[in-house]
Amino acid sequence: MKSGIYGAIVFLHVSSAILAIGPLFLLMPIIKRLRDVETSIEQAYLSIIKVIIRLVMHAGHVLVYTGVLLLVFGPWPWYTSWILMTLVILLLSGFFLARGFTIVLRKFKNPDADKNKILDRLNNTSWLYIGLMLIMLWLMVQKPMLW
Template sequence: MIPKVYGIIVFMHVLSAVLSIGPLFILMPLIKRLRSVGTNVEGAYLSIINVIIRLVMHAGHALVFTGVSLLIIGPWPWYTSWVILTVFVMGVSAFFLATGFTRVLRNFNKAGMNKNDILDRLNRTSWLYIGLMILMLWLMVEKPMFW
């Protein structure tokens, strides 16, 4: 029973990892197009970006839930170095996702804000978050023992 449940949770964990990273790559062409669209279309692009960020956020919730489940029923103890580092990077990622994207998008329609500067920051934020997620993915796949 447990091996079958463990396998299902691993599958859900991998799927949620894909959903927490993959949609971010759609942001790059959207940001590029958002630079040249008129103000009447900006709202549609910003809505798509918000949907992508919400999808990534909720996939991250599933990722955490399945990861904790795997630690509870799996062979890895909580004090393993790769688990501790993954939890640390996950905390940084969660803070970064909650503050980085939301603050940038809130400033988009404020008066006196430079649209290109905001889009540059959104692009940079996206790549930094992708980097954090890839680091976390490496820790979960490689499971390096640092101590």
């Protein structure tokens, strides 16, 4: 493959990694403000959170597809330790994104729900997902031989 095309895939991969991590840092102040808002304003904050989650999710899809292309056309075999660990963490992060955000946001609509408990879980899930993404980022940049 020509280096220009490979370089473009790397650029897309890095850009999607930024979009898969960066917007999550916006969730922390939004969650903090959501604790003290009136019910009428609550929906606006929840809409912002949903947009952030959707952006992160779609950026994650681009990240996976470009990662597959880099594996197919790149110099590393798929069984390299850092690639296998990245795949394991990728599966974990997909689980947390689906279970930690979507289900939690659905519970927020329930009038009997403890909103502070839901917001605590949303905050914890955000930090957990950020941590997983940063570990994957480290694996992709450092490329350590773990075994």
